Amino acid sequence: MKKVCFLVGYYPINKGGSEYQAYLLSQELREQFEIFYISVGYEKEEYIIDNGIKIYTLKGPAFFCFKDVYFLLKSKIVKILNKEKPDLIYQRVAYSATGIAAKYSQEHGCPLIWHIDSKPDVEIKKLSVSKRILVDYFEKKYLEFGIKNANCIIGQEDYHNEMLVRNFGKECTVILNSVLPVEKKQIVKTLPIKVLWIANIKPLKQPELFVDLAYHFKEDDSLSFIMIGRPATGNYQVKLEKRMQRLSNLEYKGELPIDEVNDLLRESHLFVNTSLYEGVPITFIQAWMREVPTVSLNVDPDDMIKKNKLGFHSGSFEQMVKDVRFLIENKKVREEMGRNAKKYALREYDIEKNAPKYVELFERMVKR
Numbered sequence: 245m246k247k248v249c250f251l252v253g254y255y256p257i258n259k260g261g262s263e264y265q266a267y268l269l270s271q272e273l274r275e276q277f278e279i280f281y282i283s284v285g286y287e288k289e290e291y292i293i294d295n296g297i298k299i300y301t302l303k304g305p306a307f308f309c310f311k312d313v314y315f316l317l318k319s320k321i322v323k324i325l326n327k328e329k330p331d332l333i334y335q336r337v338a339y340s341a342t343g344i345a346a347k348y349s350q351e352h353g354c355p356l357i358w359h360i361d362s363k364p365d366v367e368i369k370k371l372s373v374s375k376r377i378l379v380d381y382f383e384k385k386y387l388e389f390g391i392k393n394a395n396c397i398i399g400q401e402d403y404h405n406e407m408l409v410r411n412f413g414k415e416c417t418v419i420l421n422s423v424l425p426v427e428k429k430q431i432v433k434t435l436p437i438k439v440l441w442i443a444n445i446k447p448l449k450q451p452e453l454f455v456d457l458a459y460h461f462k463e464d465d466s467l468s469f470i471m472i473g474r475p476a477t478g479n480y481q482v483k484l485e486k487r488m489q490r491l492s493n494l495e496y497k498g499e500l501p502i503d504e505v506n507d508l509l510r511e512s513h514l515f516v517n518t519s520l521y522e523g524v525p526i527t528f529i530q531a532w533m534r535e536v537p538t539v540s541l542n543v544d545p546d547d548m549i550k551k552n553k554l555g556f557h558s559g560s561f562e563q564m565v566k567d568v569r570f571l572i573e574n575k576k577v578r579e580e581m582g583r584n585a586k587k588y589a590l591r592e593y594d595i596e597k598n599a600p601k602y603v604e605l606f607e608r609m610v611k612r
Contacts, residue, residue, distance in 0.1 A: 249330035254283040261526035272599040315340035338365035342390025358394040362523035366407035423595040438512040532589035535582035
């Protein structure tokens with residue numbers, strides 16, 4: 245049996261949309277390949293076996309200012325690769341591990357599949373003058389080498405391909421949609437109207453804007469605003485929670501297991517995204533599977549929300565307030581968009597339809 249290295253955080257050790265997608269993919273590939281993980285950025289280093297999959301976890305550098313400078317882990321990553329001798333490497337998200345994997349690929353004839361995660365992955369990284377400028381320079385060079393030398397690049401949207409050609413002179417080998425299990429439980433929407441926000445708490449996700457959104461509806465007792473996500477560390481989280489406490493219509497539930505998130509989505513009416521950027525967020529697909537229309541501030545890959553009438557791409561905070569208010573007040577439109585969302589999700593993201601495409605790609609790459 246051919247062996248595949250997943251050079252990506254292992255879910256549920258590392259909880260995020262990319263990690264969850266990789267985990268689902270690894271489960272679909274297990275019958276055809278022997279899978280092992282190198283999970284970078286974990287809080288400690290250990291070797292574990294979970295559900296028959298070998299996982300090597302690696303800590304980031306100890307110094308705080310270097311905590312996300314992963315090219316410093318090159319020797320550890322290569323040592324594991326030399327030990328396991330994979331026939332294929334699957335690496336997701338753009339950082340120096342992309343370059344480390346590409347170099348190993350060249351030296352050992354082991355193909356590399358790089359999976360684009362979001363818009364910044366395919367943009368030229370700009371260096372700013374700081375104490376980190378030297379390490380940022382090497383991090384950037386490793387990443388660019390990886391992108392230019394990957395044997396196969398998986399994109400999630402046409403925009404990824406356009407940016408790859410413009411910035412790196414490369415094209416996506418394939419564009420494949422994400423995979424997600426189909427919702428099989430009964431979907432029942434009961435009052436009060438629930439508006440959900442789901443993401444890890446960090447500046448990129450702009451959770452403070454959802455708090456501001458709830459403030460605009462604070463006089464309406466028929467609405468419930470709910471935030472779900474892993475808390476941040478330090479002062480950012482403290483300030484955010486202080487703002488939350490002033491609102492009786494807003495509840496912060498912290499980080500929840502996937503099943504509990506899906507249970508809440510099943511009975512919710514609107515999903516709001518305030519991120520600065522993302523690829524196709526796993527939370528979009530989770531919501532759509534459960535007939536929850538999306539109001540997104542910035543994120544709408546390839547205009548899928550607009551084209552398929554899955555909700556609204558607002559573009560500004562003021563418009564987002566108007567869009568949320570419109571869907572709250574117009575039940576018929578809200579329910580129609582919810583039905584559109586489920587049809588779209590089943591057509592594009594059903595794991596039973598899309599997983600065979602990934603299996604075929606992996607099989608083709610190991611035979612190169």
